[in-house]
Amino acid sequence: MAPERPRRADARRNYDQIVAAAEAEIARHGADASLEEIARRAGVGSATLHRHFPSRQALLEAVFHDRVELLCARARELADGPDVGAAFGEWLQAVAVYGATTRGLARSLLGGGGGGGGSGVREPGRPTDSTCEAMLVDAGGELLRRAGDAGAVRPGVSIVDLLTLVNAVSLATEGSPDAAGEATRLVQLALEGVRPH
Amino acid sequence: MAPERPRRADARRNYDQIVAAAEAEIARHGADASLEEIARRAGVGSATLHRHFPSRQALLEAVFHDRVELLCARARELADGPDVGAAFGEWLQAVAVYGATTRGLARSLLGGGGGGGGSGVREPGRPTDSTCEAMLVDAGGELLRRAGDAGAVRPGVSIVDLLTLVNAVSLATEGSPDAAGEATRLVQLALEGVRPH
DNA sequence: TGCAAAATGGGGTGGCACCCCGTTTCACGT
């Protein structure tokens, strides 16, 4: 799914221009931004966009790849800190806030489960095989393992479930006036649970 | 937003046929089903559909209204049972499972925050004023209040947050092969929290 | 520099949301 970097110079140039234009358009109009408009702003034909990115998901992956990598780097930093349990919660909060405030990211990570809507939704359970999600699962999984060893996480909790939950929160709060605050509150709720301690 | 029932006999007949066709199409293709196809299957012109339901959200509300009412009735039943705390958790699970297995419902309840898509997503923060969500907030709020009185729920937890969280889970798991199981697991995780007790 | 392969993009197709406005159907009063 994740497109390889093209080999020829002109192709690489167009690829980069498309990703840059997509980043801007998605920030403006969300994950359902018009692919034609992106191609137009990138100065390429729409066929070129579709050749480089056979699906909307592939384009989203390329747009968010670098930012997701930053989140993963942060996870690795936190894993070496003093209080791994608190660090894990903090990281999940960061992922939630980042997803809630970066239009399109949450959808990209959940494999287009929204749609979009609109038109951003695909029917068949196609193997999304999201590279971005895999990256987060790797980095977050290590952090979770250490937090579990420190006794800060209930056993049986999986990183995939947690990330799904956090991304779901991002998706639900994206577009709200106070997306960051709402996402933080909801993740906090999920981390602490509903019952009294 | 919620459309009033039309007065004239033919209008009422068309209205019902549209809702029935929409229910079938949405079950088949999700919340982003084609409105033209729905009109076609209902045997009406597309203009008639748009006159009765000025937005996709309005149609979704009409389609799911009855089913949501059932969930609310269940909440009222559970509120009179012996163990209100357990009942509350059970009800949230039911909402999550129902949303995860009924295509389009979660999107409808979150006011089209997915969209998916696709064209199922709207940019401006239009006042969704979802009747279905208000119904769930009312019925669930009462249940939450009683569970709180029984000491089964941490103070400061709001029903709106909980329903947002649960609907987010529905949205994220909708379309998965085992949507019900996954939704159940994630809600359970959120109810119990991440830290050990 | 020449040439095969890679890459391009204009334009076509089919589908969609949404709306205009001439036509049909209904409800109500007589």
Added chain:
DNA sequence: ACGTGAAACGGGGTGCCACCCCATTTTGCA
């Protein structure tokens, strides 16, 4: 029963979009 005004209808138009075809251009390498 029937005429009439208002309500409702729907065919068809507009503009936008995803996605693809294929004649043409650009590139890298020998």
